[in-house]
Amino acid sequence: MTRESYRAQLEQLREDVLYMSEVVTERFRTALSALEQRDEDTAWDVIEGDGEINELYLDLEQDCIDLLALQQPVASDLRFIAASFKIITDLERIADLATNIGDYTLEAGEERYPDVDVQGIGDAVLGMVEDAMRAYADEDVDRCRAVARLDDEVDASCEHASDGVVRNLIETELDGPVDTDVNALMDDVSRLLLTIRDLERVGDHAVNIAARALYMIENDDELIY
Template sequence: MPRESYQEKLDALREDVLYMSEVVLDRVRMGQEALQQKDEQLAQDVIDNDYEINQLYLDLEQDCVNLLALQQPVAGDLRFIAASFKIITDLERIADLATNLGEYTLEADRDVFPEVDAQEIGDAVVEMVEDAMDAYAEEDVDACFEIAERDDEVDAMCADASDTVMRDLIEREATTAADDEDIEQLMTDVSRLLLTIRDLERIGDHAVNIAARTLYMVENDDELIY
């Protein structure tokens, strides 16, 4: 295969990975909006269209395999293909978490913890993924480290939100007489919100993974890989 054609295929892979990230982030935003607005139709759309992300992943996985097989890459090209493959894996898992948000929306019938701002956490992790993909596109090493540092802030936000839920739950149990049915419903609500917080935190973790693979791709530096 001529070198020019091979480079064109590498460039196309990068563009396709960036396109996949745009589709995935759109799904996350849809999941957030569905959860916030309790929009069951939007939630169902997120769930039903997950197959599109899965197909994108499979197509790009095959592209990576073909690039490895057609011309045995070395050094920078090899790291680029390997990093791209790991990044599409993270993107596919982010899409799965967006699907979870859709499912939580269908299960929810009330908002019992309005003081917990899951939307703020969601906005923060979406921005992290956006910036991580920009770092991948531009091979921005400094941005990779900055994204990893921001993950600590997201972890703190998630910990605070979880603590708020648990404190509220304890106070309700101490001050409110409730029958078994009410308690069961409350525990279901608590579980769903804690799962939402956990899934948003995981999206932030995947953003760090993307930054880590980008750093390795550009600098052959595995400092952020864990």
């Protein structure tokens, strides 16, 4: 294989990883919209589209394996391929979490806690994923570190939201005579807490992407550990 062909394969891998990220982020954005609108048809679109993401992941995984096995890359090229391999894994897991949100939309009961800003948290973690992928695309170390810093704010928002749900449940819903279906109440609360947890996990995957991008760019494992 000529040097030019090898470089073209590496560039194609970058473009394909970025394409996968566009599909995943759009799927996640759609899942958030379905949840906000209680749109079951859109939720089903998200759930049924998960197979496309899995196929993209497997194709790119094979591309990474082939480059590692057949080209024996060294130094920066090796870091790029390894980082790309890890990043597509995080993207596939974000897509799985989008599917979870689709499932929660189908199972949604009464909206008991409208003050919990699920959409705000969702928008924040989506922005983190997009920024992490820009860092990968542009080899931007400052953006890598900025994504990691934002994670603390997202974690705090998720903790505040979860604490508020539990506190409200204790103080108002279950304090005194229960005038509602306890099973339905607990199902709704559980779904909301799971939604918050999954959004927090999306933020964690965004940090993983930023960490691998930083390692790829500067051989710096600061954000990995």
